[in-house]
Amino acid sequence: MPPPATAAAAFVGPTISSYASDHAFLEVLDRCPDHATARRAHARMLRLGLLCHPHHAGRLIAACCVQPSWRDPSYALRVFDHLAVPPDLFTWNVLIRAHASSGDPHLALFLFSRLLSETPHRPDKFTFPFALKAAAAPAVGASGAREGRALHGMVVKSPFRSDVFVLNSLLNFYGAVGCLDDARQLFDKSPKRDVVSWNTMITAAARAGRCDEALAMFREMEMEGRAGVAPNEVTVLAALSACGQKRELELGRWIHSFVGAAEQSLILSNAFLDMYVKCGSLDDAEQLFDRMVQKDAVSMTTMLVGLAKAGNFEAAGQLFDEIPHRDVACWNALISAYEQGGRPKESMELFRRALAASVAPDQVTLVAALSACAQMGALDMGRWIHGYMNKNHHHLEQNSxxxxxxxxxxxxxxxxxxxxxxxxxxxxxxxxxxxxxxxxxxxxxxxxxxxxxxxxxxxxxxxxxxxxxxxxxxxxxxxxxxxxxxxxxxxxxxxxxxxxxxxxxxxxxxxxxxxxxxxxxxxxxxxxxxxxxxxxxxxxxxxxxxxxxxxxxxxxxxxxxxxxxxxxxxxxxxxxxxxxxxxxxxxxxxxxxxxxRGLAKEPGRSSMEVGGVVHKFLAGDTSHPRRREIYAKLEEIMAMLRASGHSPDTAGLVLQQIEEEEAKERALSLHSEKLAMAFGLISTSPPSPIRIMKNLRVCEDCHSAAKLISMAYRREIVLRDRHRFHHFRDGCCSCGDFW
CATH class of the missing domain: 1.25.40.10 (Tetratricopeptide repeat domain)
Known part of the structure; x- marks a missing residue:
């Protein structure tokens, strides 16, 4: 059989041809297109005896660890454990690095321990950073802090105690596990600090909420940068995050002028936009947004949030409709803005639009939608969302x-x-x-x-x-x-x-x-x-x-x-x-x-959900489509109350004096919660309770009436007012008349 025209041709088809040299073979190994090809290469290397050479074995393991399309650290570890020759330090480092970034970083720390106990090799300036990355991984948990401190002790005794790459890894570790004071102490004692050192510290401080410290370090770096290390884009991003959290608008503006518009990338422009929105400066945000030559979904979503937070929901809605490709983050921005702005109905409508557009809601979407349900008293919709969460639990983690x-x-x-x-x-x-x-x-x-x-x-x-x-x-x-x-x-x-x-x-x-x-x-x-x-x-x-x-x-x-x-x-x-x-x-x-003074009493409103539709009532409301039935039932209720000996509490429960006692009684009978109770009696059947939401404190007369209605009609009434719930059953209220 003639040799293949190129080394790459050897990986085409079910078998692997022979190679003119190990070098050509290893070149092909570095370009393995998929897992199956790597396995065939592994088999070929076994037959040729190439795995008896530490360098060749390391190249195979590296290929299994670093190929972005099919990397498989677990397969690499199995190859590693069956090598006929002791692996070199390069191979150990490759394997530790791969597992530090995997779903099980504990394995990286275990491999580091094996390196110390099973080999003559000593960790080098690459080994320590990979192990520290594993110790800082959230999956390692509380033990990571102990492991990282032990690694720090080893670094101090090693020849790499002053290596800036190793020191930066230590800074990143301490920042990641929340030991910012230890990081700062190490930073201050470091013999050499590069831009990564500064960025690591400023970013860690901003993420930890220690924004004053982050911004102070940014200023310090900027001053030292005139004679040494200057801030770069990463530094500015960290500083802007701190400005947004602290609402440091003036400093944010100064950073903007410090950077200069000509040097801004899209990522940086988006960060400035986010900072202005978080600082509440919609004017600055709009000016920047209008100047941006390039915009993406992040830019538009950030601007949308700013408009909604400022209460300009009409402009926010228009911008939302202009976004060509709306991802879930974009939907979340407006759904959450409506909910947080006290407009739960619009929030729920937008949530339904997202579902109709086949947008898969994430945790942010569902939290906002559930909050909107809570505001509206929309129990049916809330139950539906709960059911959706249970059905999709495989990609929706039930977190706190x-x-x-x-x-x-x-x-x-x-x-x-x-x-x-x-x-x-x-x-x-x-x-x-x-x-x-x-x-x-x-x-x-x-x-x-x-x-x-x-x-x-x-x-x-x-x-x-x-x-x-x-x-x-x-x-x-x-x-x-x-x-x-x-x-x-x-x-x-x-x-x-x-x-x-x-x-x-x-x-x-x-x-x-x-x-x-x-x-x-x-x-x-x-x-x-x-x-x-x-x-x-x-x-x-x-x-x-x-x-x-x-x-x-x-x-x-x-x-x-x-x-x-x-x-x-x-x-x-x-x-x-x-x-x-x-x-x-x-x-x-x-x-x-x-x-x-231009003030008006907030009108009393009651609402009730029936069949997924929220029905709203004002005092004396005649706008409901079933108003004739509602008022007929209300007359029946009032007759029942009079027959039961109920005496309307007309003393001082209205803002103006009403001379005629009959007019007072009529005013009380038309309170929104009584209309809602009448609607509940004609639109629902026992044993389902009548659930009513009231925006104000329930008045004493309606409270007394609800107790009698629950007994006369043998219906449970659950009434939420501004402060609490009243559960009426068999003529009694859960509050014990203390509210």
Missing amino acids: HLTTSLIDMYSKCGDLERALEVFASAGEKNVFVWSAMIAGLGMYGRGKAAVELFLEMQQSRVSPNAVAFINVLSACSHAGLVEEGERLLREMLPAYGVEPQMEHYAAMVDILARAGRFEAAVDLVRGLPVPPGAPVWGALLGACATHGKTALGEEACGRLLELEPRNDGAYVLLSNLYAKSGRWEAVGRVRKLMKE
Whole structure:
């Protein structure tokens, strides 16, 4: 058989021909197109005895490790373990490097250990960086920090203690495992620092959230760069990340001028655009966006986020429609922006559009969609999303973010039992998962269960954070658990290391005042270590409105309006407080003041989901397609209430004085939650509960009416108001009439 025309021809067909030289063979090996060809080459080398030479064996193993299209470190390791001759250091390094970047970096560290114990070779300036990369891999976990420190000790005793490549690998390791102080100490002591050294430190500081330190190092590097190492694009990207996190707009602008528009790559332009958006400077972002000659999906998505954050949803929608190839990140940007901007309906509509466009939602999409469901009370859609997650679990990892969102959605949509099921079945439970479940229990008035879960969280070795304390204190407030709340607030700092913030003090004021202990509440407010903020005065005002404490309520309202002059809720609470005591002249003054300042009472709205459609109601609403049936059922309900002896609570529950008692009763009967209850009775059947979402606090008359309706019609009614849930069943409410 004649020899092939070229060495590459030997790899075509089922067999491998002989070669004129080992060199030609090894050249072909370096160009192996696929795994099958490498296996045939391996067989050929065995027959020719080439694997008895360490260099040739190393080339085969390297081919299995570095070919981008078919690299197979596990196959390389099997070849390695069956070599007839001891491998050289090059082969060890290749194998350690391949496994450091694989899904099992532990193997790289194991191979490094074998190198030390089984061979006469000593690690060189390539071995140490590969092993350090493995130690820094997230998959190695906490043991990686110990392994890396041991490697550092070996480097200090080696000839490579001053090698900048090895030192940079150590800096990267310490930054990756979160030991930034150790990295800085090493950096300061390094005899030589190149641009990679600076970039590694600045990037690590920015990623760790230590943005002041990152920016200080950038300035230091820029000053030293005049006589030494100058910042490059990587440096600027890290500095811009820190500027965005810290909202350092002026420094970001200075960096922009420092770089110069002519030198900007697309990646750098996108980074500047992102920085301007995060700093809230839409003008700078728009000017840069308009100047950019080249734009990609990242540029347009970043600009879209900026427009949406600024509330310019119309422009954001137009830009979204102009993007030619919308990936999931682009859809996520607008879906999340609508949800975070308090426009859950638009968020859900866009989510449905994404599904119709065959866009596979990722975790970001689903978290935003679940949050929108929670805002709207769209339980059916939330259940559908949960089902989608279960069906697609193979590519949608059920992480703590999704678990938290599911618990929050089910809790806020009125299905606490399902929220508890999700919590019980969760594999990973971090502090946010626990906090969400504690909040859910608190919203339903199950304060004791919330406190017990809070204690169980600690027994599970999960430390509470500030959010967990807010949630458990709120749960105490909804259930009137004064002593438990006082104990928790008292123990926050000494027992848990969490400094009480304004929201925690506000929750404690709410606990005391709701329970009628106004003297203790006022003492707490007067003795705060910081000036009382709006949440504190708001909590006190709300309790005063409930208990009819006019003088204290006036003071709380005055203090609140000093801090938030346009807080319409404060005026409404004060007006209700005056109305409750029959001071209609004062009510009129408040209403006049609101009008002069361009403020209006937020209208009461209730919504109910039926068949995946959310139906909304305003007080006295006549716009619903089934309005005749709704009002007929409402008349039936009112007749039932009168027959049962229900006396409408007309005293002081409207912002203006209504002279005729019959007119007052009529006004109460047309409250949005009563319309929603009537709609629920005609549109759903037992035993499904009637689930209603109310944007304001439910009034006392509607609360009393709901108890009687649940008993007369034998229907469960789950009503969510602004602060909590009321579960009506057989004439009783889960809140125990304490809300």
